[in-house]
Amino acid sequence: MALTRAAIVGAGLDILDRYGLADVSMRRVADALGVQAGALYYHVPNKQSLLAAVADEILADALGPGDHPSLEDWVTAWAHTLRRALLAHRDAAELVASTRALGLGAVDPCADGRERLAVGGIAEPSATMAALLHFVLGHVTQEQTAAQMAALGLTPAPEPTAADRDFAWGVGLVVRGMTTAAA
Known part of the structure; x- marks a missing residue:
């Protein structure tokens, strides 16, 4: 090979x-x-370039949640698609967060969203997508850490439906804030 x-x-x-x-x-x-x-x-x-390339590979699975009837539905689908891609890989949220913080990596998970928000008349599309990205990364980091602690027997196993419910609520909160700010 x-x-x-x-x-x-x-x-x-x-x-x-x-x-x-x-x-x-x-x-x-x-x-x-x-x-x-x-x-x-x-x-x-170098190792940082390797980690950035691995993060890009993970993020490539999260791009393009497709077309949706409204901007709000698209943003919601984007967040859920990104969450699924991150949850599919151990420590992915931590890896992506650190890669983004260092300005490394070629895949910008927010690029399409910024364009869609700008066209949709949403104020501060960059800040809005950054807030949503930070929410997704933080939520998934907490989910992955809790799952790892439970696997080690240090804490009880987390309730998956609670994480799903909390994530959906948080995304909805950001989306409602986004649409309220636009109005």
């Missing part, structure tokens, strides 16, 4: 899913691919 950026990112994502963010390293990815760590640097210049 030829060593490619896609193979490196795939191995990084696999390690993230199996062991968590703390275990994603250049050496561990190289071991998973059966190469020396130095071989990775031709495709990925």
Whole structure:
């Protein structure tokens, strides 16, 4: 098998899913691919670039929730789509949050939303999408941390329907605020 950026990112994502963010390293990815760590640097210049590429891979699954009858429905679908993509991978919310905070990564999960909000006449489309992104990342981080603590036997297992209900309520609150500010 030829060593490619896609193979490196795939191995990084696999390690993230199996062991968590703390275990994603250049050496561990190289071991998973059966190469020396130095071989990775031709495709990925450093660990931060690797983590950003893994975050981009996760975010690629969250783009384009499709068309919806209203802007409010589209924004709601976007938030739920992003949540599902993040929940599909261990520590994904923490990874995406740190990647975004460092200004790394090529995938901007809010780009389409900012455009739609601007066309829809929503004031401050950048701030609105940032608030919603921060809500989604924070909520999913809490969900993933609670699930990990329960898996270790340190806390009771969280009630999934409560997380779903709380998430829907929070998204609805942001969307109502967005439409109220536009009116």
